[in-house]
Amino acid sequence: MPDTQIDTRPLKAEVKNFSFFYGSFQAVKNVSAPFREKAVTAIIGPSGCGKTTLLRCFNRMHDLYPGNRYAGEMILHSRSPDGSVRPLNIVHPSTSPIEMRMRISMVFQKPNPFPKSIFENVAYGLRLRGVGSRSELSGRVETALRGAALWDEVKDRLPQNAYGLSGGQQQRLCIARALAVEPEMVLFDEPTSALDPIATSKIEELIDDLRERVTILIVTHNMQQAARVSDYTAFMYLGELVEYDRTAKVFQNPGKPLTEQYISGRFG
Amino acid sequence: MTQAAISPKELSVQAATRLRPIERTIEFGLLLAAIFSVFITAGIVYVLFSEAVPFFRHPDVSVWKFLTDTEWTPLFSVKHFGIMPLVVGTLWTTVIALLVAMPVGTIIAIWLSEFANAKVREIIKPVLELLSAVPTVVYGYFAITVVAPAMQPVYTWLAEAINSVLATVAPGASPIATELPLFNMLSAGIVMGIMIVPYVSSLSEDAMRSVPMLLREGSYGMGANRLTTAVRVVFPAALSGIAASYILAISRAVGETMIVAIAAGQQPNLTANPAEGGATITAYIVQVSMGDLPHGSLEYQTIFAAGITLFFMTLAFNLMGAWLRKRYRQAY
Numbered sequence: 001m002p003d004t005q006i007d008t009r010p011l012k013a014e015v016k017n018f019s020f021f022y023g024s025f026q027a028v029k030n031v032s033a034p035f036r037e038k039a040v041t042a043i044i045g046p047s048g049c050g051k052t053t054l055l056r057c058f059n060r061m062h063d064l065y066p067g068n069r070y071a072g073e074m075i076l077h078s079r080s081p082d083g084s085v086r087p088l089n090i091v092h093p094s095t096s097p098i099e100m101r102m103r104i105s106m107v108f109q110k111p112n113p114f115p116k117s118i119f120e121n122v123a124y125g126l127r128l129r130g131v132g133s134r135s136e137l138s139g140r141v142e143t144a145l146r147g148a149a150l151w152d153e154v155k156d157r158l159p160q161n162a163y164g165l166s167g168g169q170q171q172r173l174c175i176a177r178a179l180a181v182e183p184e185m186v187l188f189d190e191p192t193s194a195l196d197p198i199a200t201s202k203i204e205e206l207i208d209d210l211r212e213r214v215t216i217l218i219v220t221h222n223m224q225q226a227a228r229v230s231d232y233t234a235f236m237y238l239g240e241l242v243e244y245d246r247t248a249k250v251f252q253n254p255g256k257p258l259t260e261q262y263i264s265g266r267f268g
Numbered sequence: 269m270t271q272a273a274i275s276p277k278e279l280s281v282q283a284a285t286r287l288r289p290i291e292r293t294i295e296f297g298l299l300l301a302a303i304f305s306v307f308i309t310a311g312i313v314y315v316l317f318s319e320a321v322p323f324f325r326h327p328d329v330s331v332w333k334f335l336t337d338t339e340w341t342p343l344f345s346v347k348h349f350g351i352m353p354l355v356v357g358t359l360w361t362t363v364i365a366l367l368v369a370m371p372v373g374t375i376i377a378i379w380l381s382e383f384a385n386a387k388v389r390e391i392i393k394p395v396l397e398l399l400s401a402v403p404t405v406v407y408g409y410f411a412i413t414v415v416a417p418a419m420q421p422v423y424t425w426l427a428e429a430i431n432s433v434l435a436t437v438a439p440g441a442s443p444i445a446t447e448l449p450l451f452n453m454l455s456a457g458i459v460m461g462i463m464i465v466p467y468v469s470s471l472s473e474d475a476m477r478s479v480p481m482l483l484r485e486g487s488y489g490m491g492a493n494r495l496t497t498a499v500r501v502v503f504p505a506a507l508s509g510i511a512a513s514y515i516l517a518i519s520r521a522v523g524e525t526m527i528v529a530i531a532a533g534q535q536p537n538l539t540a541n542p543a544e545g546g547a548t549i550t551a552y553i554v555q556v557s558m559g560d561l562p563h564g565s566l567e568y569q570t571i572f573a574a575g576i577t578l579f580f581m582t583l584a585f586n587l588m589g590a591w592l593r594k595r596y597r598q599a600y
């Protein structure tokens with residue numbers, strides 16, 4: 001079933017011959033793939049294949065630990081306020097990791113709210129970017145919490161500590177925190193693996209709504225989840241990108257036997 | 269097949285049953301140890317009270333006068349038994365010590381935990397801990413030979429400034445002394461603070477290092493730098509442990525004896541100026557204990573009255589610490 005539809009969305013990011021090394025261990029091997037703007041791309045593959053590792057390259061998380069090395073190119077087609085697009089090599093030594101983290105937000109596998117109030121958690125990134133006025137903060141915090149489908153549950157308890165929320169609420173709070181700064185991309189690393197089915201479906205709905213606003217990369221172990229939420233799917237195996245295509249294509253008519261085996265649950 | 273039919277669950281139940289007698293013995297031993305420590309504490313409290321009660325029953329003394337009299341002169345011919353000069357001396361030296369130890373200790377802890385690399389930390393930590401291993405006598409002499417003389421010009425400058433302000437604001441008021449006496453609570457407190465720094469830095473650092481990396485990554489992921497992450501995320505996450513280190517520092521400062529006995533002078537002094545000499549509860553106790561007062565005399569019993577006061581002060585700080593720990597306990 002050849003894919004006849006042409007995707008007219010511009011490219012948001014591109015990896016070209018990209019590799020990543022933990023010391024001498026190569027965890028990502030010569031990966032190349034395009035990522036369309038305002039599309040959801042799922043990264044799937046068996047445990048240890050390098051999904052998390054690849055994802056964490058996008059916001060230079062690996063810079064926090066010594067001995068890590070990037071090779072090849074990882075381009076972000078960054079949009080300036082005036083509308084012009086400028087390619088930026090995320091992993092180039094001269095690119096500031098802080099700038100990349102300002103542009104690309106991340107939601108982690110386990111909810112990690114800060115030991116602060118619900119309000120201050122969402123305001124954290126805004127304050128870092130110099131937003132100081134109370135009214136602007138309130139407005140943007142509310143927008144972000146609405147965007148994360150959490151506003152109705154927390155609007156009366158914004159000054160309370162975030163640790164009082166349930167796991168699912170905490171994860172949506174982390175999504176609100178990531179969205180509040182209006183990032184160009186959001187990275188999700190198995191965002192529902194620590195949650196129950198109801199909290200999971202809430203977050204999936206949320207990701208579905210977000211696709212209109214922001215480019216999303218999501219790592220998941222859940223095949224149904226990948227099929228439900230993503231436009232594109234990347235299948236990785238032992239650090240290599242085995243297959244990358246439209247999600248419908250990957251799931252219905254995979255191009256490689258390995259992909260077919262993994263999707264049908266024969267290994268992994 | 270008979271042996272293999274036992275499920276792993278049954279096996280573990282069997283193992284647990286077999287271990288029972290040994291566990292019982294261990295449990296009993298632990299109970300004994302716990303009871304023993306309770307008895308020791310109870311014994312100390314009993315001795316304190318049994319010696320202090322006759323003191324308060326004495327016709328020359330009353331609890332009211334003990335708390336309100338502004339002089340403490342049990343060893344003079346005209347005797348006053350007001351504990352406040354000693355309490356104030358204790359509070360002044362403690363506050364000054366904390367003003368040194370809390371900020372310095374916290375900054376060192378943040379630096380060690382969030383900025384220093386492993387190699388530097390392994391060198392700095394033991395060196396710092398050496399600070400609290402120095403005998404307190406040495407600190408006492410350090411206070412009078414180095415700190416007090418070094419403070420002299422600073423104090424003179426400060427006192428003259430205060431006096432000139434006083435002269436304009438309240439022309440009638442008597443000016444404060446511009447000379448720093450050799451024995452004063454300020455230098456004793458500062459030196460005590462230096463001694464306490466490692467207590468604060470070491471415990472606070474442990475608390476901050478046990479904050480999960482995931483929380484830091486969350487902060488870095490939002491675009492924060494190291495300092496912001498340390499101050500706005502790691503510090504509040506470790507607050508219960510940091511508060512515990514402050515409480516330990518307070519207990520240590522309130523109970524410190526040798527430094528204040530040597531460096532603060534031994535004159536009980538109810539004063540609002542920490543640059544004067546003074547005596548603390550502990551310094552008074554050691555002063556009397558080293559004299560040759562007859563056991564059972566009123567003068568001798570004063571040290572138990574002072575001891576009880578110290579006991580209640582420390583108790584209050586510990587309760588406060590327990591409350592703080594509960595209040596700021598984090599569930600990260």
Ligand SMILES: Nc1ncnc2c1ncn2[C@@H]1O[C@H](COP(=O)(O)OP(=O)(O)OP(=O)(O)O)[C@@H](O)[C@H]1O
Binds near residue numbers: 051
């Ligand atoms: N800090 C590290 N140092 C060295 N090797 C690492 C490190 N983190 C991960 N690895 C290795 O890199 C490879 C990829 O790990 P990664 O965490 O990216 O896998 P993953 O696909 O996300 O797996 P999972 O589905 O279990 O989360 C694995 O072989 C792993 O052992």
Ligand SMILES: [Mg+2]
Binds near residue numbers: 051052219
């Ligand atoms: Mg992973």
